[in-house]
Amino acid sequence: MFTVYxxxxxxxxxxxxxxxxxxxxRLFRHNSGYEKTTRPYRxxxxxxxxxxLTRLQAREHEKYLKTSSGKRSLANISK
Structure with missing residues (x-):
C-alpha cells in the first residue's frame, strides 16, 4: 500500500x-526535522x-494535488 498525504x-x-x-x-521524520525541505515549517x-494499491496510482494522485486545483482543495481542508 502507498499513501498520498x-x-x-x-x-x-x-x-x-x-x-x-x-x-x-514519514510524519515522525517531518516533525523531527529530518527532512530538509520541511524543517523550517515544523x-x-x-x-x-x-x-x-500501486505506486503509480499514488504518484498520479500526488501530482494532481500539486497542481493549482489540487492545492486549492487542500487549502479548503486546512481552514
Missing amino acids: AISSIERSYIYVGLTSNLES PFSLIYQKEF
Whole structure:
C-alpha cells in the first residue's frame, strides 16, 4: 500500500504533499526535522491521506494535488 498525504504547518502558511509506504514514520521524520525541505515549517498536522494499491496510482494522485486545483482543495481542508 502507498499513501498520498498532505501536512499543514501549524505555525505558518505551508502545505506539503508527499507519498510514502509508511505514513507514521514519514510524519515522525517531518516533525523531527529530518527532512530538509520541511524543517523550517515544523510542527505539522496531517490534513489529508489516501491509500492506493500501486505506486503509480499514488504518484498520479500526488501530482494532481500539486497542481493549482489540487492545492486549492487542500487549502479548503486546512481552514
